[in-house]
Amino acid sequence: MNISAAAERSGVPPKTIRYYEEIGLVRPLREDNGYRSFQDSDVHKLTFLGKARALGFGIDDCRALLALWEDEARTSAEVKRIANGHLSEIDTKIAGLLAMRATLAELIEHCRGDSRPDCPIIKSLEP
Amino acid sequence: MNISAAAERSGVPPKTIRYYEEIGLVRPLREDNGYRSFQDSDVHKLTFLGKARALGFGIDDCRALLALWEDEARTSAEVKRIANGHLSEIDTKIAGLLAMRATLAELIEHCRGDSRPDCPIIKSLEP
DNA sequence: AATGAAGGTTCCCAAGACTGGAAGGTCAAG
DNA sequence: CTTGACCTTCCAGTCTTGGGAACCTTCATT
Known part of the structure; x- marks a missing residue:
């Protein structure tokens, strides 16, 4: 899935997705042509981030919440x-x-x- | 009056005063040595700005309010x-x-x- | 006179969380 | 082959300070 599709499904704009990758919140794979390739799990993370941001959580909180979400032992x-x-x-x-x-x-x-x-x-x- | 005295009297920190000068909110004179020289009127303006900012007015609103304050025909x-x-x-x-x-x-x-x-x-x- | 402290100056960087734009590569359709 | 819609990276700007470096001026003390 390309970035615009991921943006549409997650509700997070492409620019913001690139920013989130830059600061390490998501790590989409890359195609041979250099395009980002989003898995469903990436879209899920982005959706999660979008909701957390909508609740006003800062980026650092989002990072921590995302880690907790993925931590079964949280x-x-x-x-x-x-x-x-x-x-x-x-x-x-x-x-x-x-x-x-x-x-x-x-x-x-x-x-x-x-x-x-x-x-x-x-x-x-x-x- | 030097910048630190103006800061003390107005309650606006020196850094902020320099910024306000940069964006044209105040225009203190300069001494021969390059130091800013604040008149009472400058301090009054800074105090005004400090109060307006404390009420949450944005810089643009502050600029407009300052102009109105000085406009007898407002x-x-x-x-x-x-x-x-x-x-x-x-x-x-x-x-x-x-x-x-x-x-x-x-x-x-x-x-x-x-x-x-x-x-x-x-x-x-x-x- | 020399020195040191305490002021002043400018300029650059950081913050938060993006957003816009330019320059250029890639892909699918006509 | 061309067009247009994607994609990429990088740079710059947002807004209002705050922090700090590098340097200059002034004053007081040795």
């Missing part, structure tokens, strides 16, 4: 540990964004948004 | 427009993160996290 505790770490990061980001949002929304609420220069948003940024 | 409507645009982006990000968080939290909840390989988190990533 423990669910290790998987859970990684997932919990990622969850914490997400929560931190959400908290930061919510704080920003609250401040910003309040400023916007008090801004008349008319043709005058007077504006609490600008005012809040002033030294 | 309209609060224009400021509000930028702020609302940014609020939308924040809301989009929050929504994405909350969706991820919900999925991930549910998976984690159902993962026993023991020494066995069986794991709903990994399972959800499988093709």
Whole structure:
């Protein structure tokens, strides 16, 4: 299977697949002509990676999760540990964004948004 | 005033100040020896930028807000427009993160996290 | 005067995770 | 044989810093 077929089946764009190969996440075989040759197992890995990325896992987490997936002796505790770490990061980001949002929304609420220069948003940024 | 003093007063690190100069957000004068020479107005701008960045505004928004701040003929409507645009982006990000968080939290909840390989988190990533 | 510390300067590299484009090889159909 | 759709590699850019090297200036101390 060529790269575009693998891309279509996995949902991961060709460019990204090449990048994943470059950083060692997948290792497709090569045809005599130099084209990458994807097995079903490669496509499965790519699909796995696509889903993990969609959940926001970073590349390093993806690498670890992929290794665990292929490790029959894995423990669910290790998987859970990684997932919990990622969850914490997400929560931190959400908290930061919510704080920003609250401040910003309040400023916007008090801004008349008319043709005058007077504006609490600008005012809040002033030294 | 040298760069480290300006950094201290504005709260913006020297490296970041140099970057802001590079992209034209501030234009400090230069001493004969080549050192940057910051006026109070430069420090005020940097402080303004620091606050705007802390609210999550992108560099382009910061540039626009800075211009509006210095424009006596500005309209609060224009400021509000930028702020609302940014609020939308924040809301989009929050929504994405909350969706991820919900999925991930549910998976984690159902993962026993023991020494066995069986794991709903990994399972959800499988093709 | 000489020296050393503490500042300043520029420039390059790294991050994360791709994405776009250029230059060129390969393949199947007409 | 040509066309067009693939494929390949390599280079560069994204965005906002942070780290560090190599070098210059200034000031204080020996």
